[in-house]
Amino acid sequence: MNEAVPRPGRLSTPVTAEYWRAAAEGRLLLRTCRTCGHRQLYPRSMCVRCWSEDLGWHEAAGAGTVWAFTVIEVPGHPAWRSMTPYAVVIVELDECPRLLSGLLEQRAYDVRIGQRVRAVTEANGDPTGPIPYFVPAES
Numbered sequence: 001m002n003e004a005v006p007r008p009g010r011l012s013t014p015v016t017a018e019y020w021r022a023a024a025e026g027r028l029l030l031r032t033c034r035t036c037g038h039r040q041l042y043p044r045s046m047c048v049r050c051w052s053e054d055l056g057w058h059e060a061a062g063a064g065t066v067w068a069f070t071v072i073e074v075p076g077h078p079a080w081r082s083m084t085p086y087a088v089v090i091v092e093l094d095e096c097p098r099l100l101s102g103l104l105e106q107r108a109y110d111v112r113i114g115q116r117v118r119a120v121t122e123a124n125g126d127p128t129g130p131i132p133y134f135v136p137a138e139s
């Protein structure tokens with residue numbers, strides 16, 4: 001029944017296009033400031049530390065730690081209803097930036113703060129293509 005509700009999908013802009021192109025190839029990119037070295041996610045047009053617009057890209061190893069999470073039982077959009085309960089996580093990557101994403105391949109109620117995870121890119125039903133998710137590091 002709710003499979004008929006399409007997902008809204010992600011938004012690609014000139015600032016995020018390279019990030020999504022890499023995700024489609026299975027890579028996770030971080031925005032890196034060439035002025036102060038700060039690495040950040042999500043992709044923005046300027047550094048949040050020094051406001052420089054001289055930014056490059058760094059390919060992340062994809063390893064990180066669950067910094068925070070919540071379990072979604074009532075999704076904000078009906079397209080995700082069939083997936084409930086699912087975990088939304090904030091992962092602190094080993095390269096420092098934190099990324100809001102989902103955790104796959106694990107029961108939502110078994111997620112733990114400090115749990116090691118690794119990035120994967122999955123379409124996971126998204127009509128616009130693969131996006132970064134996380135799975136337990138040992139899987």
Ligand SMILES: [Zn+2]
Nearest residue numbers: 033036047050
């Ligand atoms: Zn900077």
